[in-house]
Amino acid sequence: MIIMSENLSEFIRKLSEVYDPDSENSFVSLYINRAVDKKFIDRRIKACESILKKDELKNFTNTVKDILDILRKNTGDNIAIFASHKHNFLKYIPLHIKVENLMIVDSSPYLRPLARLQDEWESFTLLLINSNYAKIFSVSMGKVEHTKKLSADIMNKHKKGGWSQARFNRLRRGAIHAFFSEVGEALQKRADERIILAGPGQAKLQFRKMLPKNLKDNVVDIIDIDIDDKVELVKKSKHIISEKEELKSQGAVKLLKAEILKDGLVAYGIKETLDAAKNGQVELLLVEKNYVPRGWICENCQIVKEGIQRTCPCCGKKTSEVDIIEEILEFAERTDADVEFTDDKELANLGHVGAILRFK
Numbered sequence: 001m002i003i004m005s006e007n008l009s010e011f012i013r014k015l016s017e018v019y020d021p022d023s024e025n026s027f028v029s030l031y032i033n034r035a036v037d038k039k040f041i042d043r044r045i046k047a048c049e050s051i052l053k054k055d056e057l058k059n060f061t062n063t064v065k066d067i068l069d070i071l072r073k074n075t076g077d078n079i080a081i082f083a084s085h086k087h088n089f090l091k092y093i094p095l096h097i098k099v100e101n102l103m104i105v106d107s108s109p110y111l112r113p114l115a116r117l118q119d120e121w122e123s124f125t126l127l128l129i130n131s132n133y134a135k136i137f138s139v140s141m142g143k144v145e146h147t148k149k150l151s152a153d154i155m156n157k158h159k160k161g162g163w164s165q166a167r168f169n170r171l172r173r174g175a176i177h178a179f180f181s182e183v184g185e186a187l188q189k190r191a192d193e194r195i196i197l198a199g200p201g202q203a204k205l206q207f208r209k210m211l212p213k214n215l216k217d218n219v220v221d222i223i224d225i226d227i228d229d230k231v232e233l234v235k236k237s238k239h240i241i242s243e244k245e246e247l248k249s250q251g252a253v254k255l256l257k258a259e260i261l262k263d264g265l266v267a268y269g270i271k272e273t274l275d276a277a278k279n280g281q282v283e284l285l286l287v288e289k290n291y292v293p294r295g296w297i298c299e300n301c302q303i304v305k306e307g308i309q310r311t312c313p314c315c316g317k318k319t320s321e322v323d324i325i326e327e328i329l330e331f332a333e334r335t336d337a338d339v340e341f342t343d344d345k346e347l348a349n350l351g352h353v354g355a356i357l358r359f360k
Contacts, residue, residue, distance in 0.1 A: 016333035019108040024320040025056045027084045028063045029110035031102040035077045044103040059086040082109040096143035119341045124194040130203045134183045152179035198223035249342040269351030270306045277331035284356040285332040285339045291352040295324030
């Protein structure tokens with residue numbers, strides 16, 4: 001059993017590597033919002049139990065017991081659980097944003113909702129700062145956590161007599177610079193995330209000027225706000241990141257179109273994109289948000305194709321119906337490809353899915 005505290009990208013990648021080639025119904029994936037439709041799980045359990053037979057039914061029953069045990073131990077409304085009693089496999093992640101209720105029984109964990117949440121709720125760092133006070137927040141999957149607080153005793157007024165005004169100003173600037181350096185060092189620990197700077201006055205702008213290039217390049221916005229207005233700050237920050245994500249999505253579609261026009265490193269449509277993902281060619285995968293085409297897989301030949309096919313044309317064995325976008329996602333995640341979900345109509349016209357490739 002693993003209680004998830006690791007990086008979400010790493011968590012999804014590990015899930016993408018889990019697969020049972022001998023059974024199409026080994027794993028149960030549950031996305032649940034317990035504040036909505038409290039009888040959802042009972043209905044899905046009964047429906048699945050009415051279909052599964054023998055060993056698969058036994059595994060499902062035991063797996064559901066493991067899942068219900070996790071639910072009893074977790075008080076939050078939203079959670080995603082991936083389990084297989086047969087494989088002694090149980091991973092889960094509490095979520096701080098609402099999810100749509102879903103229970104999937106398949107040969108591997110169902111990743112699409114989690115991958116979409118990761119894309120739409122990208123982690124970022126929020127720094128609230130003035131000349132003598134700073135607070136660093138980590139915002140991940142909708143949850144805001146305070147990670148570090150720093151402060152310094154900075155002189156604000158010059159007393160008559162003693163030091164000259166020039167000397168006082170010089171000492172004060174030096175103290176502020178030392179404080180900003182300390183804050184910058186703390187921020188380096190989150191150097192792989194986008195950063196929003198916030199606070200009153202000019203301090204946040206001065207702080208940005210002295211940041212090293214790697215951190216300065218990650219600053220996506222600067223908010224002018226009172227040092228104590230943390231509720232409004234978090235609200236504004238989430239809105240900014242949401243807007244940036246939309247622009248990023250539009251940029252990805254624009255890049256895909258440009259590569260198509262010059263016959264570059266690109267694949268689009270289900271077949272081409274699936275083949276590229278299977279071959280490890282995908283650098284960036286683009287998926288239409290709500291597109292769910294029917295597909296099939298032959299567990300014996302490992303052939304995956306769009307449409308409906310009851311028996312494999314190669315070996316003659318029975319095939320299984322699959323979410324073909326899920327299959328593409330799993331291949332992409334295993335090879336550390338970036339994934340971008342979009343509702344851009346131009347992607348729909350190109351076959352609902354596409355990819356920027358590493359190589360041809």
